[in-house]
Amino acid sequence: MTQRTTKIPISSIILDEDIYPRKGIDHRRVGIFSEHIRDGFEFDPIEVEPAPDKPGRYRLLDGAHRWSAYKTTGKDNVEAIIQELDGIDPLLYAAKKAIGPRQLTEDEARNTARRAYKNNSKLSAAEIGTAVGRARQTVDIYIADLRAANQMGMDIKIFCMNRLGVPQDRISKRLGLARTSLHYHLSKMPTLASSTNSDLSQGFTVSQVAQKHGWTDPMVWSLALEGKDDRDRFKELGWGLRTWDQWDFNDCDKRFGDDWPGRIPAQLIAHILFYFSSPDDLILDPMAGGGVTPDICLALGRRCWAFDMMDQSKRPEIEPHTWTLSSNGHPAWPVSSKTKADLIIFDPPYFNKKADGYDEKSISGLSQDEYLEFLEALFTLVKRHAKKTTRLAFINADWRDFQSTPASEETGKGAIMIDDYLDILKRTGWQRTHIIQAPMSAQRFSAVVVSAMQKKRILGVTSRYVIVLKQSG
Template sequence: MTQQTKQIPVSSIILDEDIYPRKGIDHRRVGIFAENIRDGFTFDPIEVAPCPDKPGLFRLLDGAHRWSAYKSTGIEEVKAIIKDLEGNDPLLYAATKAIGPKQLTEDESRDTARRAYSRDSSLSSADIGKAIGRSRQTVDSYLTDLRASNRMGLDIKIFRLNRLGIPQDRIAKRLGLDQKTIHNHLGEMPALAFLLNGDLSRGFSVSQVAEKHGWTEPMVWSLALEGKNDHDRFKELGWGFCTWDKWEFNDCDNRFGDDWPGRIPAQLIAHILRCFSKPDDLILDPMAGGGVTPDTCLAMGRRCWAFDLMDRPDTRPEIEPFTWDISSDQGLLWPVSAKGKPDLIIFDPPYFDKKAADYDKKSISGLSRKAYLEFLEAFFVLLKQNVKKTTRMAFINADWRDFQNTPAIEEKYKGGILIDDYLDILKRTGWYHTHIIQAPMSSQRFTAGVVSAMQKKNILGVISRYVIVLGQQGLE
């Protein structure tokens, strides 16, 4: 890599989030730097690279906080090292410069590793680890699902969709093939399964077989656990079974589902399946997100139809693209025309306001309180019209209170959405609950600093979450 050092206008420098390894700017740190500048302190030059598509502009590689401080103090020109990266990944180079007094956090390291691998799948774990200051084994854990998804060939996709009970005509449409081709490929599925079952019978672990054949672990689990009852499946998967109505899981099982905003533990989905469905039942996940439900259904021997507004045909072919649009002239529509009707609905929608910035702009999380509740009411009516009378629903949601910076004693009812509000809507639309199961979110999502600040102000945070299980039979 070559470089030159010169004075350049501050206004010619941009912060390109595509190559910035941190989650954001620390404004407290910027304020300290600004004070240092006013006191005459001189910083090392910032590092930049020419923008590939914007002549005359430069992308920051190192010094985002210094650059922000220069802007806030009105400085017009700064000394900068202009790098020619000569084909090296600018994101990983920027990450190497972040291993200083303020290292990348665990979330930032994971995100950087995944972004770098998504841009260039030929990168090794060692190369990425060297850049972000993590071991090769740690990087492997960050990238497991991405690598598995990248290796998913046509036969594996067809096997996966068929295993989840998706009809051949929909498989053909999803993969852009004719139905005869799908039929021919399905004839080869027993041979594919035979190879993997052979390795499993010789004592290879599920993860080893998945790595060898390029399958995802949930697909291999679907073979390894075939014919077993739910109790034995739990035992093989290493999941204890919660007998009572409090299901508390602090960590997600990384074998199931993608790294996704609002990701829920596969153990939670598995408990719902075990308690409220039977093997080979059809499960509907209308907002499937990172795919935890279909992955868990594979391991638990259930069929699953999953939909989401994010279309990922290469990595998540089983999640069919669909947007639940209440604003259309026809109102909410059912996503498929099919004879099959679900035995159980697992509905884990994006929660009101939480992580709204992380979801697609069409997500219901960003709706107003009124619009969010109106959507749910219309959605519950639509479900009732398109499922069997015996169909149950497991609705997963949490209390929402605007507790930020507000002592508990000062909180008002107005603006919140509590479990009572959901229960009122469900009953009004003909859904009657049989169980309310506590499934709290981990308190670990609050950092020690946040907890300390909350304690000083008597702020009461929210980790409540509930699984409300409902049927359509009321008191009559």
């Protein structure tokens, strides 16, 4: 923690209620302070820290009453200690300062303790107690319900990751849990499953049970469908099984995967799993986006390791990893484990389509050459980390720059076609075994857009393919 003392404009200081431990300003106290200031009394400097996301502004850590008094007396500048808290919780720091001259009331102490715990559930009751001026046991009582909910939330995350076969060292790292705490949570998993199963056996629906226990639907499906074979699982999920190599689905099944740019229909992933994997196989999804692959793996009883550059706390099973070409031209493999996947489902951004929806470091921001170079490196890398029997299911579409261009006038410049991907895949040692048409639904286009395209003879793209490959040679 570092600090410096200087004069700063009163107008640059804000009272941020998020880190203010008291219920409000005591105006009688401000009145007394104002009189002291007018009499020429010098107070200790107030304490502030730079306000996050507000350049040039400071938020109060200590001295709200002095600051209010300075304002009422018309002062422009005030002596302030500018603190850099370096990770110390500002709410607790402010609370500790506040109890110096006057204890927090019961309400204020409870409220501050709960807010501090909600901000950071790793804080101990003793740490919170020291800051709010209460005994550890009292803080235990203040935060008991939050702690129970937090433990339950942790149980649910662990249940999901464990069921998907994420190794314990990665669960610990992802959830910031010590191995001993993880073992404690893991020991509760059978009980967790049995209370959910008991509700299912009483006839409650999957979504009712999910809602009651705070689980996700796919997690409850994973229990509800346990022991059934794939075809029965399809039936229970209400999906017709496609028998031929054209898989078209009008809608994304909203029970699986999140609303996500470039979201793939859950039924499409389910069909890949049905034809190209077996129960309990390990599925790898290097760019898992809204999580449809792990969700379907839960429903169909497969294990799944999923990665994406976007770190989403509500999706702990998707581990954050950004694939980039390193100086030696190879992206790094995200895990040290020697275990190899049975099936890799790779659904990258289709060149720069939906680039606005992804992070600026996404591969959708690359030039055409860089994008192809990246894919070549990734296909090489996944082959190096695959078993002889591992299948790769690569999902992509023709990318033509047809905006405002009649079909007969397209130059083909800048286009990336499915053949280009097939060439790279062949070069990197992958042999195509199947190519399945899985067109995107055209229903989302408005009649106005369709009519304008037809008028100009523009030929749009709804084609999408699942290319399934095995290793050549």
